[in-house]
Amino acid sequence: MSSTILSSLGEPVLHRNSLATITDNWIIVREVQSHKQVLLSIDSISSVKKFKTIKIHNLTCALGALLVSVATACSKESYGATLPFALVGVALLISAQASRKASLAFIADREVIQTAYGTLPEAATLMTAIRSARNGSRWRNRAAYELLVWWQSYITMLV
Secondary structure (H helix, E strand, O other), rough: HHHHHHHHHHHOOEOOOOOOOEOOOEEEEEOOOOOEEEEEEEEEEEEEEEEEOOOHHHHHHHHHHHHHHHHHHHHHOOOOOHHHHHHHHHHHHHHHHHHOOEEEEEEOOOOEEEEEEEEEHHHHHHHHHHHHHOOOOOOOHHHHHHHHHHHHHHHHHHO
């Protein structure tokens, strides 16, 4: 469906991922509630908010395993149980961090339009692409633009 919308707009695509598609003046958002798509003007967006989620069961199991690891390290008779619990706790923390999801909410006038949940890099690159589209920067070199988006999204992921 977005290809139909894009062909009617007649504008080149700046960025496309599973959350949204951005052209020079428009954003086609895939909504989270329904399976419909919304066409937004970049000029009508007053702000963009990020929402991050984490799988809480991985996090709680990781913290529990790390707590047991600390408890066995402090006990008199640990029998070598500290290292396995610590490794399981760290593995679950890495799993929880790797499975994080993010969504963007566009606030236009009084309406809030939220994208579907995607990966953190997708949300970060979409946020960077929106910033560059709002600033009106036209990139002659497509490779330099993609490198800039990649670096900014990587730094955003770390924060």
